[in-house]
Amino acid sequence: MKSLKNVVWLLLPVVLCSFNLSAQNKNDKKNKDAVADTVKKAPAKTGITDKIKGSAKSEGLFTLYLDTAKGTMQLYIKKDQLGKEFIYQSFSMGGPTSLFLNQNMIRTTWVFKIKKSYDKLEFSQVNTNFWYDPANAVSKAADVDVAESVFYADKIVAEDAGGYLVAVDGLFLSDKLDQVKPILPPTVPPGAVFNLGNLNAGKSKYSNLRSYPNNTDVVVDLAYDNPAPLNGGGKDITDARYTRVRMQHSFLEMPKNDFRPRFDDPRVGYFSQEVDNLTTVKVADYKDVINRWNLVKKDPSAAVSEPVEPIVWWVENSTPVEYRQTIVEAGEKWNEAFEKAGFKNAVVMKIMPDTASWDPADIRYNVIRWVSSPYPQYGAIGPSFVNPRTGQILGADITVEWRSGSSTPVFDDLFNSAPSADAPEKLLTDIKGKAHFCSMATELKAQYAAGMSMAEMMGAGSSEIKEMHKQFLYYLILHEMGHTLGLNHNMKASIMLSPAEVNNKEITHKIGLQGSVMDYPAINVSNDRSKQGDYYTTKVGPYDIWAIQFGYTPFAPSEEKNGIDKILSRSTDPQLAFGNDADDMRSPGNGIDPRVMINDMSNDMITYAKDRFILVNTMMGKLKDKYSKPGQSYAELRNRYGLLVNQRVIMANGVSRYIGGVYVDRSFIGQNSPNKPFTVVPKEKQKKAMEVLSTYVFAPNAYAADSYLFPYMQMQRRGFNFFGSPEDYKPQSTALGVHQTILAQFFHPTTLTRINNSGLYGNTYSVAEVLNDLTKAIFDADLKTSVNLYRENLQTEYVKGLSNVVNALPAAGYDNASKAAAYNALKKIKTSLATAASPDEQTKAHRAYISFMIEKALAVK
Secondary structure, three states: OHHHHHHHHHHHHHHHHHHHHHHHHHHHHHHHHHHHHHHHHOOOOOOHHHHOOOEEEEOOOOEEEEEOOOOOEEEEEEHHHOOOEEEEEEEEEEOOHHHOOOOOEEEEEEEEEEEEEOOEEEEEEEOOOEEOOOOOHHHHHOOOOOOOEEEEEEEEEEEOOOEEEEEOHHHHOOOOOOOOOOOOOOOOOOOOOOOOOEEEEEEEEEEEEEEOOOEEEEEEEEEEEOOOOOOOOOOOOOOOOEEEEEEEEEEEEOOOOOOOOOEOOOOOOEOEEOOEEOOOOOOOOOOOEEOEOOOOEOOOOOOOEOEOOOEEEEEOOOOOHHHHHHHHHHHHOOHHHHHHOOEOOOEEEEEOOOOOOOOOOOOOOEEEEEEOOOOOOOOEEOOEEEOOOOOEEEEEEEEEEHHHHOOOOOOOOOOOOOOOOOHHHHHHHHHHOOOOOOOHHHHHHHHHHHHHHHHHHOOOOHHHHHHHHHHHHHHHHHHHHHHHOOEOOOOOHHHOOOOOHHHOHHHHHHHOOOOOOOOOEOOOOOOOHHHOOOOOOOOOOHHHHHHHHHHHOOOOOOOHHHHHHHHHHHHHOHHHOOOOOOOOOOOOOOOOOOOOOOOEOOOOHHHHHHHHHHHHHHHHHHHHHHHOOOOOOOHHHHHHHHHHHHHHHHHHHHHHOOOOOEEEOOOOOOOOOOOOOEEEOOHHHHHHHHHHHHHHHHOOOOOHHHHHHHHHOOOOOOOOOOOOOOOOOOHHHHHHHHHHHHHHHHOOHHHHHHHHHHHHHOOOOOHHHHHHHHHHHHHHHHOOOOOOHHHHHHHHHHHHHHHHHHOOOHHHOOOHHHHHHHHHHHHHHHHHHHOOOOOOHHHHHHHHHHHHHHHHHHHOO
């Protein structure tokens, strides 16, 4: 029995196994049948054709499908486009100008690529900041620790043999491509600037689609909601709660050509693409490439040849008819520079007919347009967009604001507080985080309007004023077009000629009024009408020609280095002087070379400024008779007065920078420059600058010529335009603004520290001596008399500045020598006031307050 039982137990697993196998076979059959049934019942996979029904097709570099009923969009990407690099470029096409969302403003440029990841397509930005020498083994670790940036990903909607379809509303109707709404830093308080609010994708829509073989443009209207705005904006904002911004997103094919990048050099000023060399141990061995157009000779063997493709500019039909030919002539002036680089007719100017069928917003056309914005943030702007890999310029636009380009003088009342010369750049840096912004047209227009006023008061006729405006337009277009050719600013170019030479037309018609059209010059108005020369230069200068030679002269690869070095070896030529925005001294504490300055003229700015002060004071006496016209309000008189006061500010700024200044020479070792890299401004020149400021800015009678005008400085009433504030003119504020601007330069820690540091390599004008001369200029003239209101404010601000230096915390940046000099100046002022005569009660009160301020400053522990 036991044996039988064992047999049964042994057979049982076999039986169970057979049973299980039989059951499994039955289940497998059922499963197969079920699968077969499912396959039979499953609908056919949806193809691309089904997904694009009811959509308008726009075919080109990328093919777009816009659903005409829903307004949604899909993008078709070819399989052979995966992994390739493309260029993204954004443009604002209209929005709040306070946020720099002006029409046709070129914004963001970068490289991107698309790749397939499982069932999705990923769009990622390519980092172009680094270069690796392929001959170096380290290049095998290229892009290690460089973070990938995927800005969009979505599931593939459909697929065919050629490519993939993907929904892109989340890409275009969003901020994923370009951060339209600025992220303001903590330095900008809430409500200080207009705030868009939050993006409302549901109210956003597509406005226009354009797709061509080499580029695809998507224009969108982005809607922003801000239920409780702290800043209602200006008149351009219809309702601050609901704002739309029009943006253009352009996808460009990476250029396929033999374009060779040209490396940047600090001796000449081009916009560039910064590229770090991560396979070098050399100092300053960068791979920065300049921005320039791809010009290729039709006849490579010819010394001068027409290009295969010239740079073609269209003067848009928005341009006033009377200015079009002048703009064409101005643009063609650049051909002089290109001929020296080996190209004939490199720049071609055309006028857009009213019957043109093409869209000026099409990136394939370079356009000069005119607009009239309610609140323009620039007078004119000439940006371009490039291939970040090579620096090749792919397109450009120039936009001119009507108020800047027209011949009507317009000047806002800037003098109720200290004017800020760098306000446009500062605001742009806060909002967009960009360091470069061209405010030349604004500066140029203020100069032109002041020059026109002075010329008219000296008897210039209508024909001469018309010629002045033509020269103004020439300069405006030459400057902005220079930017589109790759050139950045040259604020040192105005030092080319002496004060006598700037009015010699035999010289200026030959080489120009200044070294470059890329400067912000003062308008050249002579005190002597019989000697009046050109008001503006009307041709490219020696520096411009040289810079174009550097950027555009074609060389065979084996000859390029020697050819470029030969061109750059001329940088020591005084006519080729260069210094850009990074060097200029327009803002207190910025820059060190006083020759790199805006709104100056000649190689002796101190003498030039003195003549301008004299001219302005003379013109003040003629202002009322010239611009008080029967049947009009006094608005024009007030406007013209502001223009002349601005000339004082400009001249005072330029002169003040010579005190504590250091000349800069950027020539390389081996060029045999007669100058050291840093040379202190001679003491006698610094003292001369101080004398001019003392006489024409700080003296008790510096503004005596203005006094008769103040009862007439009346704004024209418009509704309630000065409701809540008194309408009377505030002349003390005008002078106070001038004084505060100059004192801000003297009391900046960078200025004072530089004066001390330069004392170690040649400067003999110490901070103590500078403050001693300032104290004399600000106090001595009225120690025995009454102190007028201008001087009360000046002396008070000066003592405040000294006190701030003495009691500044270490973080403020004042060095010990500066604090000691400021302390010494306060002590001297206190001593001098002890014996000063005070013939009236207001003077007594003022001096008592000054003494109180000094005692308080000296008592702080």
